[in-house]
Amino acid sequence: MATTQSSRQKGKKNSNMELAPLADLDGKRPPQALEFEASILGGLMIDAGVYAEVANILSPACFYDNRHRYIYEAIVSLASKNMPIDILTVMEELKLKGNFEAAGGAAMLSSLTTNAVTTANIVYHSKIVAQKALARGLIRMSNNILQLAYDETNDISDVMHTAEGSIFELSQTTQQRDYQQIDPVIREAIERIEKASQTESNISGIPSGFNELDKITSGWQDSDLVIIAARPAMGKTAFVLSMAKNMAADFHIPVAVFSLEMSKIQLVNRLMMNVCEIEGEKIKNGKLDTTEWARLEHNVNNLYGAPIYIDDTPSLSVFELRSKALRLHKEHGVRCIIIDYLQLMNASGMNFGSREQEVSIISRNLKALAKELNIPIIALSQLNRQVETRGGSGVEGKRPQLSDLRESGAIEQDADMVCFIHRPEYYRIYADGDGHDLRGKAYVIVAKHRSGKTGDVLLRFNESFTKFMNIDDISSIDYKADDSAQKSTNKENIPSKMNNMEVDDGGDMDLM
Numbered sequence: 001m002a003t004t005q006s007s008r009q010k011g012k013k014n015s016n017m018e019l020a021p022l023a024d025l026d027g028k029r030p031p032q033a034l035e036f037e038a039s040i041l042g043g044l045m046i047d048a049g050v051y052a053e054v055a056n057i058l059s060p061a062c063f064y065d066n067r068h069r070y071i072y073e074a075i076v077s078l079a080s081k082n083m084p085i086d087i088l089t090v091m092e093e094l095k096l097k098g099n100f101e102a103a104g105g106a107a108m109l110s111s112l113t114t115n116a117v118t119t120a121n122i123v124y125h126s127k128i129v130a131q132k133a134l135a136r137g138l139i140r141m142s143n144n145i146l147q148l149a150y151d152e153t154n155d156i157s158d159v160m161h162t163a164e165g166s167i168f169e170l171s172q173t174t175q176q177r178d179y180q181q182i183d184p185v186i187r188e189a190i191e192r193i194e195k196a197s198q199t200e201s202n203i204s205g206i207p208s209g210f211n212e213l214d215k216i217t218s219g220w221q222d223s224d225l226v227i228i229a230a231r232p233a234m235g236k237t238a239f240v241l242s243m244a245k246n247m248a249a250d251f252h253i254p255v256a257v258f259s260l261e262m263s264k265i266q267l268v269n270r271l272m273m274n275v276c277e278i279e280g281e282k283i284k285n286g287k288l289d290t291t292e293w294a295r296l297e298h299n300v301n302n303l304y305g306a307p308i309y310i311d312d313t314p315s316l317s318v319f320e321l322r323s324k325a326l327r328l329h330k331e332h333g334v335r336c337i338i339i340d341y342l343q344l345m346n347a348s349g350m351n352f353g354s355r356e357q358e359v360s361i362i363s364r365n366l367k368a369l370a371k372e373l374n375i376p377i378i379a380l381s382q383l384n385r386q387v388e389t390r391g392g393s394g395v396e397g398k399r400p401q402l403s404d405l406r407e408s409g410a411i412e413q414d415a416d417m418v419c420f421i422h423r424p425e426y427y428r429i430y431a432d433g434d435g436h437d438l439r440g441k442a443y444v445i446v447a448k449h450r451s452g453k454t455g456d457v458l459l460r461f462n463e464s465f466t467k468f469m470n471i472d473d474i475s476s477i478d479y480k481a482d483d484s485a486q487k488s489t490n491k492e493n494i495p496s497k498m499n500n501m502e503v504d505d506g507g508d509m510d511l512m
Contacts, residue, residue, distance in 0.1 A: 031135040032064040036125040041071050042116025048085035050119045057126040062133035070103035087113050141166045164319040206336050209246025211470050212457040216446050220376035225367040229381040230421035236380045238466035240338050241270055254307035254334045260344035264312045274467045275299050318347050318365045329373050341380035360410035367414045398427045402447055418448040
């Protein structure tokens with residue numbers, strides 16, 4: 001759902017509202033487990049050795065009783081300073097913080113330690129307290145959204161963004177992954193190595209279709225966040241569409257493309273330019289000659305049935321993306337997600353001091369989503385204008401650098417791989433230092449690779465068809481239509497064949 005800038009600002013204003021106070025609903029008390037809270041606190045003051053297990057589950061906000069919350073805050077403070085935890089040190093810490101009387105004083109601390117019998121079940125008790133706190137959070141959030149929805153001065157789309165942000169923040173508190181002894185992890189790693197060794201291509205991940213790039217990356221790896229960045233007009237969208245076509249049509253790997261910049265029709269037009277090798281202007285105005293109509297009719301069959309799923313929701317939030325990605329992964333087995341492009345996303349419903357902080361949240365959550373689904377996520381990114389103003393001559397003068405990533409250094413930190421697209425020809429640089437012709441060529445620069453080597457890959461780029469190819473690929477522009485196609489000598493017959501073709505609607509899905 002598109003939102004204007006002013007609408008987004010209003011949404012942020014709403015998101016800053018304090019959550020409604022948690023009150024009884026229909027005479028019901030909010031979820032709580034006071035006995036378990038007391039048992040946990042008493043156990044910690046008897047045996048501080050169990051603190052590490054409890055700390056991984058509970059925060060002070062999980063305690064319903066304010067007195068219990070103050071006491072747990074004191075325990076957390078002591079642990080952070082590597083100080084011993086017992087009734088006396090907790091009492092002293094409460095006094096230092098000015099919370100001794102509010103926590104119930106010496107009588108409360110004494111009763112907690114007196115009634116604590118064992119710490120054997122402290123982890124189980126902690127999980128119960130955490131679940132009660134989560135239930136209260138859901139109630140509090142629901143109350144807040146209810147109030148915002150009743151207020152007719154609020155834009156309902158802003159209320160929805162606030163709801164999305166609140167649910168997302170709440171869900172993050174429950175995403176804990178337990179530790180695991182290393183042996184089964186070693187076995188899984190060896191199994192993957194053995195599986196990779198059995199493939200002729202030595203590619204363990206999802207192939208891009210660009211041979212030299214796949215040699216460096218070994219294919220796009222599961223759980224990786226890959227950033228592909230470039231200045232405008234370098235061909236970012238063309239590059240990922242060429243990859244999406246290679247993955248889906250050539251390797252039958254389901255791919256989802258989230259296009260925040262182009263509509264579905266524009267994106268498919270670009271794909272047809274790529275696959276059918278027809279100029280974009282002719283795709284738009286339909287002024288194709290007989291040969292081009294035949295090539296369109298023949299080559300577009302490579303796209304029918306391809307497992308490419310397109311979503312062109314503008315101003316997509318990272319929360320909407322996660323919801324749609326989970327659905328695509330579950331229902332269609334999508335194994336790679338492409339986002340065009342990162343700076344057009346938002347994190348509505350959450351409060352940020354700057355756009356840089358918002359982009360940091362987006363990149364961090366894209367990485368988390370890649371890990372959660374265990375698939376590669378490829379996100380396009382803009383570069384800042386430093387590339388244009390940078391001095392120096394030759395190919396290296398305009399070469400992108402990691403510091404050129406726009407709006408946030410967190411993109412570089414969160415990404416497992418950062419690739420740049422560099423076309424020297426755009427800057428009227430037609431030869432490299434050794435005199436090799438760079439016209440119609442593009443570099444894919446692997447500038448960061450968390451688990452492998454970096455390097456440059458030279459590809460062919462046909463600007464007329466916005467198509468990237470391997471350096472030794474032969475264009476199919478000389479394709480000769482078969483006899484049946486050549487018999488269709490007038491354009492009036494050929495479009496009718498296109499209209500009679502059956503289209504698999506499953507190949508293009510609107511996820512709104």
